[in-house]
Amino acid sequence: MKKIICFLLGLMLCPNLFAQVYSNDAELVSEENGNVTLRSSGTADKKKEATALAIKSAFNTLFHSGVAGLKGGTPMIAVPRKDYDYRFFSESRYINYLTDEPKEVDDMKVTKKKKVVVTVTINTKSLIADLQHNSIAVSPTWVDGKKQVKATAALNPTIVIVPEVNSSNGTDFEAMRKAAENNEALKYALTRVTAEFAKHGYKTRNFITQLQNSKRDEMMRMGSKSDLKTKIVQQLPGDIVVKVDAKVLADNQNHIECNLNLSAVENQTNGNLAAATFPSGKYYKGSTGNTELVEYSMKKITADFFEQIKSSFEKMVADGREIYIDLTLSQSISDWDFDQDSPESGNNFKDALDDWLREHAQQSVYDMSNSTDKFVHIALNIPLWNAERGRSYTISNFSSDLRKFFRTQFGDNYKATITAQGQKLEIVIE
Structure with a gap:
């Protein structure tokens, strides 16, 4: 422990490297129990400065670029704030989130400078807690599922x-x-x-x-x-x-x-x-x-x-986008209607649709009570953010998912034609 403290104190005494350019080549080595080990590099005039820069580069990549293989490559910070970055790096606050002494993997000369490659292990749980304590918007994919709604509401549009x-x-x-x-x-x-x-x-x-x-x-x-x-x-x-x-x-x-x-x-x-x-x-x-x-x-x-x-x-992120769906049968279809079993899956069509809507509507908010055997009107809220994929979720994305559902129900027997008109989807089964 004493050796680690001395090493970290040495880094803190390095000249301020904040103005230098960080690398964004941090790679994932391992992830376990909230600790993430990354490999990154830094180049500077002296070896100690290059080592400090390599460590900062790992944090900077984690914050702003994202690391391949880690949370889908989503950056940890949704809304960058320069004042936080400045304090975090120039005051060496990043040292508080290292779980062990950084390990040197390689060092070499590059055009009269020193390039150092290190591996660092970062306690991401403590790091995220610090970001939230400082009112930094954390990307939804980095937040615990129980706090997902709050995190999504901080999404930077x-x-x-x-x-x-x-x-x-x-x-x-x-x-x-x-x-x-x-x-x-x-x-x-x-x-x-x-x-x-x-x-x-x-x-x-x-x-x-x-x-x-x-x-x-x-x-x-x-x-x-x-x-x-x-x-x-x-x-x-x-x-x-x-x-x-x-x-x-x-x-x-x-x-x-x-x-x-x-x-x-x-x-x-x-x-x-x-x-x-x-x-x-x-x-x-x-x-x-x-x-x-x-x-x-x-x-x-x-x-x-x-x-x-x-x-x-x-509020819109928390509640979802409100859209409407009108589902009708083409006049050419006379041997099947919405009250029957789906020709492909064999399940009752309206029951299957009800289950699908419950799964895909924001907070399961939807209404399909206004329906007949040949017409179904649906009002529902859809999410603005796909937490699983770490990206926004549009009406076009929803339409694509809805088409996939129809294929599971109809196969090659019928085709769903979807026309988007603002907040409304007109769907005709042919």
């Missing part, structure tokens, strides 16, 4: 920032692009709002940047269906859509003012999360430009707005 458009100007991507390009204040507001969300710890996506880099760009400029904007946004990697409108108004007393309107909705269902208007205040014409007015409006955004989004989204 990705924000897609888009300009607000209405039916008079069109609602497709071209209208959104033109709205941003033809309005100096709006274009600046989109950039500033994106930066503000990033500052509050959210992962952000600006629709213009994303779509300009997309191979689908030309396709999206063609034609327009009334719901094309919704379809476009849903294809972006976002959980929440924030619509931005920046109106610069003038009155008859030679004053100008910017009203910055922000509304946040859940991507898949368009459910409202938060909405607010932030006025810049009135200024004399000529005394300030449009972008300056937007900046004044940005300063009016308070933490309450972000807290409202967070609380609303967390």
